[in-house]
Amino acid sequence: MQTVKMVVTGPFNSGKTEFIQTVSEIDVVSTERKITSEAEKIKESTTVAMDFGRITVDDELVLYLFGTPGQKRFDFMWEILSEGMLGFIVMVDSTRPETFKEARAILETFRAYAPTPYVVAANKQDLEDAWDLDDMRIALRLDPDVKLLPAISVDRESVKTVLLELLTSILEEL
Amino acid sequence: MALKGNLRDFTITQLLNLVNLAQKTGSLVIEGPSEVATITFREGKLAYARLNSEDGGLGAILHKSNVISAAQYGTLKTRAATMNDKELGLLLINSGYVTQDDILASLQSHFVDIIQKLFSWVEGMFHFDGDSNVPADKIPVRLDLENIIIEGSRRMREWEQLKDELPNLDLALKFTDRPGVNLKNINLSVEEWKVVSFINPKNSIAQIAKANKMSELDVRRIVYGLLQAGLVELVRVQGLDHSSLPGIDKAMPGKSKEEQKNLVNRLIGRIRSL
Numbered sequence: 001m002q003t004v005k006m007v008v009t010g011p012f013n014s015g016k017t018e019f020i021q022t023v024s025e026i027d028v029v030s031t032e033r034k035i036t037s038e039a040e041k042i043k044e045s046t047t048v049a050m051d052f053g054r055i056t057v058d059d060e061l062v063l064y065l066f067g068t069p070g071q072k073r074f075d076f077m078w079e080i081l082s083e084g085m086l087g088f089i090v091m092v093d094s095t096r097p098e099t100f101k102e103a104r105a106i107l108e109t110f111r112a113y114a115p116t117p118y119v120v121a122a123n124k125q126d127l128e129d130a131w132d133l134d135d136m137r138i139a140l141r142l143d144p145d146v147k148l149l150p151a152i153s154v155d156r157e158s159v160k161t162v163l164l165e166l167l168t169s170i171l172e173e174l
Numbered sequence: 175m176a177l178k179g180n181l182r183d184f185t186i187t188q189l190l191n192l193v194n195l196a197q198k199t200g201s202l203v204i205e206g207p208s209e210v211a212t213i214t215f216r217e218g219k220l221a222y223a224r225l226n227s228e229d230g231g232l233g234a235i236l237h238k239s240n241v242i243s244a245a246q247y248g249t250l251k252t253r254a255a256t257m258n259d260k261e262l263g264l265l266l267i268n269s270g271y272v273t274q275d276d277i278l279a280s281l282q283s284h285f286v287d288i289i290q291k292l293f294s295w296v297e298g299m300f301h302f303d304g305d306s307n308v309p310a311d312k313i314p315v316r317l318d319l320e321n322i323i324i325e326g327s328r329r330m331r332e333w334e335q336l337k338d339e340l341p342n343l344d345l346a347l348k349f350t351d352r353p354g355v356n357l358k359n360i361n362l363s364v365e366e367w368k369v370v371s372f373i374n375p376k377n378s379i380a381q382i383a384k385a386n387k388m389s390e391l392d393v394r395r396i397v398y399g400l401l402q403a404g405l406v407e408l409v410r411v412q413g414l415d416h417s418s419l420p421g422i423d424k425a426m427p428g429k430s431k432e433e434q435k436n437l438v439n440r441l442i443g444r445i446r447s448l
Contacts, residue, residue, distance in 0.1 A: 171439070
């Protein structure tokens with residue numbers, strides 16, 4: 001049985017766990033804990049080690065999706081999770097510009113860990129106060145050739161599009 | 175209990191604060207990643223500082239401060255080679271080349287520069303020797319530590335922010351393709367020009383820093399400014415084999431290119447069918 005993995009990363013509360021849950025055929029194995037920090041109490045719980053989802057391709061091939069913990073103090077997990085990944089997705093909350101800088105730093109960190117293709121998903125594009133993609137590209141300082149995709153992590157078609165774009169990038173590199 | 179440990183656990187700021195509050199006398203020796211610093215205090219005030227990699231003689235310090243010219247410094251090195259700093263200082267004052275204030279201001283500035291450099295050290299062993307004093311042939315100063323600590327803390331915050339903005343110095347830079355932008359029309363400092371002259375997709379930022387003998391903080395500050403101004407962009411270093419990103423091969427070990435393509439196509443087919 002061949003297994004391949006892709007990593008979904010991004011700042012705290014950017015929608016990584018939901019993204020994986022939306023397409024995983026198993027209930028996501030999630031290592032979540034209640035939030036204790038006042039500053040981060042914009043949601044009830046957060047991922048502290050990793051999320052783990054699975055998509056079976058056929059009898060011989062399985063795709064695993066790993067979600068990284070978003071809080072900076074768990075960043076020691078990132079390098080472990082990035083080992084042997086086929087590609088990665090950087091999730092960014094389009095409504096929270098205060099997290100763009102951190103998203104940019106996470107992107108650079110993962111690029112350094114493993115030279116694999118990646119896409120940036122501008123999540124929560126369905127919300128009224130979401131930034132336009134063009135503005136986000138400038139704020140995130142993304143090269144024109146980096147794929148910045150509109151995303152809604154609870155919408156299956158949207159998640160599929162992001163995954164397909166990443167796989168297309170991988171195919172182009174081969 | 176002996177005052178010794180690692181900067182990972184006890185930062186330069188905390189050490190200076192401790193020396194200041196406890197009004198300590200003695201020398202703090204810090205073994206950094208590539209050099210050793212010795213900072214001497216008297217009753218909680220900065221008295222002397224030295225980096226083992228630098229010429230800490232009075233002549234070199236006065237030259238660095240532009241108090242004496244390169245030619246004068248050259249003459250001193252040959253004619254006053256056997257004099258210690260106190261003797262040399264007296265000679266220069268009596269000859270009318272410098273004033274006592276020139277000497278003290280240059281020494282203070284040099285010592286503070288050394289301490290500011292230490293604020294970017296995050297790794298290194300330190301120990302405090304209460305019996306050690308300013309070497310007898312050196313000229314001591316008497317500087318309050320409060321301002322140094324405040325300035326150092328500010329630099330540390332800047333350092334942290336720049337590290338967040340630009341965490342990877344192994345990337346290279348290339349000029350952005352912006353028609354109408356001419357570097358000659360932009361006011362750049364000497365340090366910025368030094369970095370600009372090395373910008374090439376084959377040179378990593380770390381290599382540019384090394385070539386210019388710049389600290390990580392300085393090169394990060396300059397590159398960040400160039401990035402913010404939209405003059406340059408980050409790229410992977412050219413010359414490495416990017417025809418196929420090596421991470422992909424690692425993710426599918428032992429597979430030929432055709433097998434890898436087949437595998438990715440199967441993944442694409444499966445995702446489409448979800």
